[in-house]
Amino acid sequence: MSQIHIVLASGSPRRRQLLDMLSLPFSVVVTDADEEIRPEWTPARAVEELAERKLAVALSRIDVPDTIAIAADTVVVVDGSILGKPANEQEAYEMLARLQGRAHEVYTGVAIYNMKNGASRTFHEMTRVWMRPQREEWLRWYIRTGEPMDKAGSYAIQGIGALLVERIEGDFYNVVGLPIGQLAVILEELGASIPSLQNRA
Numbered sequence: 080m081s082q083i084h085i086v087l088a089s090g091s092p093r094r095r096q097l098l099d100m101l102s103l104p105f106s107v108v109v110t111d112a113d114e115e116i117r118p119e120w121t122p123a124r125a126v127e128e129l130a131e132r133k134l135a136v137a138l139s140r141i142d143v144p145d146t147i148a149i150a151a152d153t154v155v156v157v158d159g160s161i162l163g164k165p166a167n168e169q170e171a172y173e174m175l176a177r178l179q180g181r182a183h184e185v186y187t188g189v190a191i192y193n194m195k196n197g198a199s200r201t202f203h204e205m206t207r208v209w210m211r212p213q214r215e216e217w218l219r220w221y222i223r224t225g226e227p228m229d230k231a232g233s234y235a236i237q238g239i240g241a242l243l244v245e246r247i248e249g250d251f252y253n254v255v256g257l258p259i260g261q262l263a264v265i266l267e268e269l270g271a272s273i274p275s276l277q278n279r280a
């Protein structure tokens with residue numbers, strides 16, 4: 080397969096690290112898409128729509144024609160309410176207080192477009208996370224570390240937030256912001272050659 084240029088439309092350092100797992104060279108375009116969610120959207124639709132919005136902004140800034148562009152969006156869902164990134168420390172506390180001691184869902188939507196042949200795919204994955212209860216002082220201390228402030232649902236499963244997590248069902252990396260296993264399969268279907276998949280049986 081010919082070399083195709085990959086662009087990740089994301090300012091998230093986590094998504095860059097996850098895409099690095101594919102051993103595929105890629106470049107990054109940071110987008111500033113509007114992240115407003117319409118109240119009638121289901122969580123699955125919300126993450127897919129937001130990923131497509133980020134992708135559309137990125138596509139308008141890419142001038143290499145042989146490019147596959149990828150964008151993603153992650154939200155946390157509890158009792159049907161969609162939680163994005165907290166606006167301030169008080170909101171982070173309210174989110175964490177709501178999530179602790181119970182289960183919630185993490186949805187990541189991914190939108191991909193192959194500019195070479197016009198092929199596109201949008202999909203989402205859901206991971207269920209069960210959290211331990213933690214004391215108010217611990218939650219306040221955790222917020223002061225700064226870790227929750229740029230994360231959907233106000234925690235990072237890959238960081239100190241792991242101390243809140245009892246168990247998960249589904250793809251761990253989907254919680255971190257990119258369902259990398261499923262993304263690799265779909266990128267191949269869309270014409271990318273993935274070095275990390277070459278040695279399969």
Ligand SMILES: Cc1cn([C@H]2C[C@H](O)[C@@H](COP(=O)(O)OP(=O)(O)OP(=O)(O)O)O2)c(=O)[nH]c1=O
Pocket residue numbers: 088089090091093094109110114133151152153154155164185229230231232234235236237240254255256
């Ligand atoms: C729940 C959870 C979320 N997150 C992160 C993943 C996403 O980066 C972030 C959700 O915000 P997003 O709006 O999905 O992404 P972003 O603003 O960080 O980056 P961009 O839009 O430029 O791609 O929360 C974790 O890192 N760990 C977790 O455990």
